[in-house]
Amino acid sequence: MERGELNDLLAFASVARERSFTRAAAILGMSPSALSHAMRGLEERLGVRLLARTTRSVAPTEAGERLLASLRPALAGIKEGLEALAEWRDNLSGTVRITTTAYAAKIVLSPKLPGFLLTHPDVRVEVDTNDALTDIVASGFDAGIRLGESVEKDMVAIKLGPDLRSAIVATPAYFERYPKPQTPFDLQHHACLGYRLATSGGLLPWEFEKDGKEIAMRTSGPLISNDGELIAAAIRAGAGLGYMMEHDVAEDIASGALIEVLEDWCPRFPGFYLYHPSRRQSPPALRALIEHLRA
Incomplete structure (x- = not known):
C-alpha cells in the first residue's frame, strides 16, 4: 500500500466518524474541498461508493460502513503503537479525545483541565459535550465522563469526585x-x-x-x-x-x-466517573490526565 492511499483511508475514517467534511477537515488540518476531492479519488480507485453525500450531510454507505469496520482495529493498533512511544519521550504528547456532558465539563474539567494543559503543552485535549450516551469505541473517543450510574459495566471507571x-x-x-x-x-x-x-x-x-x-x-x-x-x-x-x-x-x-x-x-447518588475501554495499557497522556483530575 502506498503512503497516499493510507492517508486517504485515514481521512475516510475521520469523515465517516464525524459525518462532516468540515469537522473532519479541521481535525486533519486540510480544507473541506481538498478532503472531498481526496475521497472521490479513493472511491474511483476502489471502484465503489463509500460516502453518501447531500448538500447538508455526509454518511458512509453500506460499503463504507464495512470498510470502516475493517479499518477501526487497524487504526486503533497504529494509534496505540504511536502512543506507546511517549514512554521514551521526556515530555508527554499526543491527543486525548473525551466525550462528556456540558454540566460534567463545568464541574469536573473547568477547574482542573487548564492546569493540565499548562503542565503538558504538547498534549492536545479535544472535548465533545452532548447529552447522549456516546459509544466511545465506535466514535473514536479515548474516554468519557458521565455519572456513575450511566457507565457501562465493561468499562474501566475512575471516580473523579464525591457523590x-x-x-x-x-x-x-x-x-x-x-x-x-x-x-x-x-x-x-x-x-x-x-x-x-x-x-x-x-x-x-x-x-x-x-x-x-x-x-x-x-x-x-x-x-x-x-x-x-x-x-x-x-x-x-x-x-x-x-x-x-x-x-x-x-x-x-x-x-x-x-x-x-x-x-x-x-x-445521594454516584457522582462523575471517567471511563475508558478495558485494555491492558492506557495511553500515557490519558493516564496523566486521569491522575491530574483525581488529584
Missing part, C-alpha cells in the same frame, strides 16, 4: 404563592421549570427515591430550556420550582435565598 444529590428549590416569595410540596406527586400543582435534553429532545425527569421506592416525575411549568444557567436564573428570580444539583445551590440555601423541599426524597 451528588439533587435539590428541589424555590424562593421564599414563590412559597408565598404556592404551598410547599410534601411528596413528589404534589409537583403537578406547581410551576416546575424543565430542562430539555439537547441531544434527545426529551425533558429531563425529576427523579426521587424513598424507602426503596423510585419515582420519575414528568413536570410542567412556565419555562422549558436546554440552558441550565437560564433555568437557574429563573428559579432565583422566583419564577418557579427547580430541580437542581445541591452543589449549585448550596450557598443560596444556606443564605435563605432559596428554600429546599422534599429533602427526604432526594438521596
Whole structure:
C-alpha cells in the first residue's frame, strides 16, 4: 500500500466518524474541498461508493460502513503503537479525545483541565459535550465522563469526585404563592421549570427515591430550556420550582435565598466517573490526565 492511499483511508475514517467534511477537515488540518476531492479519488480507485453525500450531510454507505469496520482495529493498533512511544519521550504528547456532558465539563474539567494543559503543552485535549450516551469505541473517543450510574459495566471507571444529590428549590416569595410540596406527586400543582435534553429532545425527569421506592416525575411549568444557567436564573428570580444539583445551590440555601423541599426524597447518588475501554495499557497522556483530575 502506498503512503497516499493510507492517508486517504485515514481521512475516510475521520469523515465517516464525524459525518462532516468540515469537522473532519479541521481535525486533519486540510480544507473541506481538498478532503472531498481526496475521497472521490479513493472511491474511483476502489471502484465503489463509500460516502453518501447531500448538500447538508455526509454518511458512509453500506460499503463504507464495512470498510470502516475493517479499518477501526487497524487504526486503533497504529494509534496505540504511536502512543506507546511517549514512554521514551521526556515530555508527554499526543491527543486525548473525551466525550462528556456540558454540566460534567463545568464541574469536573473547568477547574482542573487548564492546569493540565499548562503542565503538558504538547498534549492536545479535544472535548465533545452532548447529552447522549456516546459509544466511545465506535466514535473514536479515548474516554468519557458521565455519572456513575450511566457507565457501562465493561468499562474501566475512575471516580473523579464525591457523590451528588439533587435539590428541589424555590424562593421564599414563590412559597408565598404556592404551598410547599410534601411528596413528589404534589409537583403537578406547581410551576416546575424543565430542562430539555439537547441531544434527545426529551425533558429531563425529576427523579426521587424513598424507602426503596423510585419515582420519575414528568413536570410542567412556565419555562422549558436546554440552558441550565437560564433555568437557574429563573428559579432565583422566583419564577418557579427547580430541580437542581445541591452543589449549585448550596450557598443560596444556606443564605435563605432559596428554600429546599422534599429533602427526604432526594438521596445521594454516584457522582462523575471517567471511563475508558478495558485494555491492558492506557495511553500515557490519558493516564496523566486521569491522575491530574483525581488529584
